[in-house]
Amino acid sequence: MSASQPVALLVEFASAEELLGAVGRVRRAQPDCAIEAYSPFAVEGLDEALGVRHDGVAPWTLLGALVGGVGTYALEWYSAVFNYPINVGGRPTASWPAFIPPALEMTVLGAAVFGVLAMLIGNGLPRLHHPLFDAKAFERASSDRFFMVVRAQGQNFDMQGAREFCESLAPLSINEVSQ
């Protein structure tokens, strides 16, 4: 980590409630920063405290369902009606009730695949490394500690002021990490 790089603050808390409270207070008091909150399990209300409104997973899942279902049905219809029609005792070639089961299965498969991809891509995964992994304290972010990262955003950010404010929240530790 070189000194010229912009720096962020890694603030460690012992409980989910402290993290939740801290995120709300920093967000109100320090407008020129971006906040991230790390927890070992999904803390209820943390996303709202950070101002996250949409996550985009549901619309992509719906799109996947439509691609899988409509696509499969269209393929069945095209193959049975146009590409390879077989006349079986004068029965209709477009036998839609029989086309539904494969289309239903592919609806679910398409939805699941698109949903998983939307989750991974939206979350910036897969990713081999992240600067936060350099911080020794951060190892416990996946176990029993709760972290807040405060990053500079815009010109007016006062790192020293932010650090003092974070210290007033009585954290377990404060570390500086590279972006």
Add this chain to the structure above:
Amino acid sequence: MSAVLGDAASPALLARGQTHATVTAAISAISLHRRFGRYWLAGFAIALALCLLLVFGTGWLLHRGVGIWGINMPVAWAFAICNYVWWIGIGMGGTFISGALYLARKDWRSSINRYAEAMTVFAVAVSGIFPILHLGRPWFFYWLFPYPDVMNVWPQWRSSLEWDFFAIVAYLTVSILYWYVGMIPDLATLRDRAPTLGVARFYGLLALGWRGEARQWRRFETLSLLLAGLAVPLVFSVHSMVALDFSEALVPGWHSTVFPPFFVAGALFSGFAMVLVLGIPMRRMLGLRDYITDVHLANLAKVLLAAGLVVAYGYCTEIFSAFYSMDRFELAVTLRRMTGAYAWTFWGTILCNVLSIQLLWSARVRRNHAALFVIALLVLIGMWLERFMLIVTSLYQDFVPSSWGMYYPTFWDIAFLAGSLGLFLLMFLLFVRLLPVVSIFELRKLVHKGEVKST
């Protein structure tokens, strides 16, 4: 409803004094530090030997054809189809626990869903082998897939066997995705606690760089909810498709609208039995008593009993509708099942699936783990016998007496059944050794919930 954290008075989902740190340490230590002893190694050796048998059997089958099995006209479906239906049915237990109980917000699923999902993935993977090997020319199995081939033909969309192919592909893929995605936060935990760089890299690659940021958790939770909502109709449709393989055919004893719901109930029944059969030894050998408690086992037993009663209702409906229809062939098949050459499979089914589970009405039996294990094992045997009974007794006496014939299993029939058990056991033993067997982040959430409630 029982409390989350234990106290002296009420039974609990977690033992007393559990914190975020203790659940993390206890579960991750199984993958990272535990020395697996003789039992694991012995199980692994047996599983490997049975797998070899399956490999040899498959080679022999590819060389000689499906004639190495005891199947012939009129019984052209037997062990392979029984094994397929049995294994895919077992898969339902995991999907139901992780999907339906998630939607119902049942806390007791948290410590059993991971290994139940693993069980689903392995059972469905094993089940998929059988229909492919049964094809006659298994190396052309990809003809089931609609691709623009040079022969200019398409799959037969109106065939339930084609629907079944789509059902298996969708079910296996969605099960793997569900299982793996749900494991990512725990893999990150293992990465962060790994004792050596090599181990950290192994779990780090699997964890895909998960950090547990609030936005990541938000997408993760949305996806979990959506996948749960998708998995429930998927698993119902899959077992309905399996049932349609039979009920679409104009064969007495198969051609019935009761089959799809009946198969769904049977799948749930055998799935929960397998969850018990795997869970009881696993919690003992891995020391998971604090996480998989008496409450979990008793709840599983209650679901087993409920599903078993629905299955028993299915048997009654089948017999009733045969007599109500007055169809002489339906009647003949029904009576033959009870009195014919294979009557022992019918009565064995009744004994295992209907009578043995009545013991679960007693709370004392539900608390007795040895009894639960034996009953669950009986249910698994009973469900296999049921599939054998349904398949073979409908076929062995065809419409005209000149085409009647018995079915006897050959060595290879039994080898494939044993081999499939070996393959399943092999995958499960590797899972237990390498991956987090209990969802750690869900336990942390449970601990948090307990803390919030008690303050």
